[in-house]
Amino acid sequence: GNGEISTPKRTKEIIQRYGFKFKKSLGQNFLIDQNILDKIVDAAGLTEVSGALEIGPGIGALTERLAMAAGHVTAVEIDRRLIPILRDVLAPYPHVKVRNDDVLQVNLQELFAEDFATVDKVSVVANLPYYVTTPILMKLLEEKLPLENIVVMIQKEVAERMAASPGGKEYGSLSIAVQYYSEPELVCIVPRTVFIPEPNVESAVIRLKVRDVPPVQVADEKHFFEVVQACFTQRRKTIANNLKARYFPNEGRERLELLLAEAGIEPVRRGETLSLQEYATLSDVLLAAGI
Numbered sequence: 001g002n003g004e005i006s007t008p009k010r011t012k013e014i015i016q017r018y019g020f021k022f023k024k025s026l027g028q029n030f031l032i033d034q035n036i037l038d039k040i041v042d043a044a045g046l047t048e049v050s051g052a053l054e055i056g057p058g059i060g061a062l063t064e065r066l067a068m069a070a071g072h073v074t075a076v077e078i079d080r081r082l083i084p085i086l087r088d089v090l091a092p093y094p095h096v097k098v099r100n101d102d103v104l105q106v107n108l109q110e111l112f113a114e115d116f117a118t119v120d121k122v123s124v125v126a127n128l129p130y131y132v133t134t135p136i137l138m139k140l141l142e143e144k145l146p147l148e149n150i151v152v153m154i155q156k157e158v159a160e161r162m163a164a165s166p167g168g169k170e171y172g173s174l175s176i177a178v179q180y181y182s183e184p185e186l187v188c189i190v191p192r193t194v195f196i197p198e199p200n201v202e203s204a205v206i207r208l209k210v211r212d213v214p215p216v217q218v219a220d221e222k223h224f225f226e227v228v229q230a231c232f233t234q235r236r237k238t239i240a241n242n243l244k245a246r247y248f249p250n251e252g253r254e255r256l257e258l259l260l261a262e263a264g265i266e267p268v269r270r271g272e273t274l275s276l277q278e279y280a281t282l283s284d285v286l287l288a289a290g291i
């Protein structure tokens with residue numbers, strides 16, 4: 001292969017030859033920019049002993065680059081119409097496997113065991129369909145797959161929320177969930193013009209370096225994320241008001257205030273000001289009190 005599926009000319013040729021019609025509902029915006037593709041692949045740090053899992057290969061622009069950088073590539077594409085195209089354009093790369101599946105339905109543990117047994121480490125690299133970015137990323141992170149990096153093109157606002165620090169208006173339960181499992185880093189901002197068709201929003205490439213151990217220890221992860229959710233139920237409300245509504249609807253504030261004091265958290269603070277460590281402490285204090 002010569003690495004040029006992604007030029008605008010070749011992309012248009014492929015689309016015409018196969019009579020392909022874009023489906024907006026599947027988030028189909030194909031990349032036609034060599035520099036952006038280089039940046040995505042470089043950010044993943046792949047070598048011949050790495051595996052790459054691509055979600056939504058489209059007509060194979062990124063897949064081809066991954067094939068040149070990694071020892072094995074599996075690409076999961078939901079749109080049946082793209083499968084024959086992918087088989088043709090990726091024919092020069094025998095270490096690429098295309099699967100016709102919805103990534104949200106796939107058993108990823110099984111996929112990893114079947115496809116990545118021969119590589120040392122695996123990264124997810126993808127230009128994600130924007131309508132399902134968060135569910136896909138949460139599935140990848142929550143299943144605790146043996147992943148090194150997740151390098152993805154996503155909507156710019158979502159990338160900023162994932163990487164946000166406490167105190168700002170972008171910081172929320174998504175920031176906390178992503179940062180619990182990974183270290184996010186914004187790689188670059190991407191204009192609409194590098195896709196056909198052009199999406200309605202600006203994009204960004206983000207790298208999530210998957211953690212071996214979480215940055216904070218909690219007695220119960222599920223409870224921890226529930227407490228985080230509760231504290232952001234109404235963003236403008238104080239932590240005490242949100243927690244009261246969720247956990248103490250039918251009692252006074254005394255017990256709640258004692259527990260917050262035990263956790264070292266002022267009741268008038270808002271959810272967006274608490275660090276991961278403070279949420280961890282709060283969750284453990286509530287849990288120990290039977291809440």
Ligand code: SAM
Pocket residue numbers: 026027028029030031032055056057058059060061062063076077078079101102103104126127128129130132
């Ligand atoms: N990787 C290609 C590129 O960069 O040019 C295409 C990226 S396009 C933004 C997203 C791709 O994801 C489309 O090919 C779409 O059909 C596919 N897709 C959408 N939902 C999916 C799902 N649930 N599972 C797998 N693929 C999906």
